[in-house]
Amino acid sequence: MASKMPAAIDSNKRKITISMAESSDYESPLECEFCDAKVSFVNGFTREVGDNIISVNPYFRLKTSNTHGSECKYNVEGQVKVIVRESEGNVLTQTESGKFELRLLAVKKAIQELQDLAKKKKKGDSDNQKETKDKEYIKSGKRLGSYINSALRVLKVRSFCEENTDIENLLELVFDGVRLPWKDFYYEDKDFFRCYSNIRKATVTVPIAIIGVIKSIRVIDGKNGKFSVINLAGPYRKSDKKDTLDSVNVSIWSPDIDLFESYKVDDVLLAFGIFDAGEVSEKSNNSFTSSVKKFRNHDLRLWPISKSQLCKVNG
């Protein structure tokens, strides 16, 4: 398994795009655009997530027991190697065994440091102090930005893969010397409930990645000013009560109301950082015709400190 691909080459050496494949305008067998691995076409489809119907775009996939050539741009190992080579600091490294490691403690520390600086910057008393704080903030911001950027680049590689297994043998996740399984770090919408309970029971907070489809982007006029909020489509789950459904709501918040302006509803968003899991809260269903009278909501929130904690990926 490996990356999902947007084009392929047919037996007449023609480049086949998604729309050509959809109208069966090609001669089998299909090959990768950049190497001789055999690929097949996967039609687009829709799936239900809670109240939302989400479309999954069509793509080309690697056929079973085929692998991309080592120089192919869809070779996952090759992609990770490039990112490791270009990354700064010790956030991504190669171990003695030749595998790669993403060091999550370094990322967590950088996030916390920047949050502290942002608070201090707000408090800054004299102008003189303010200038030093600003400089410190910009310097740390750059370092954090490059750490997050490296992490986000490997997450992007994962998002183009079909499963965790496509990357987990190659790239290990390490937090303070402990190895973390990818399933407890990278969550798709079907995993949101598990993500919630993992965060609730965790004694130490670890940065995680959440990928989902944007359901809404709003500006909320709160007590402490305006906030921009993104909500992701989340699944429902049957509860022990007949008239109550469990829901999970992932939201991303910012006091900078322009921060999310490059995103729109239905975009697939990858969000990385330290999420909070709030208490479960009950709310009644606005639809009176439904047999569901109440939702028991599980709230997951992220307050990104840097724009580089978010990126749009193709669904």
Ligand SMILES: [Zn+2]
């Ligand atoms: Zn290839």
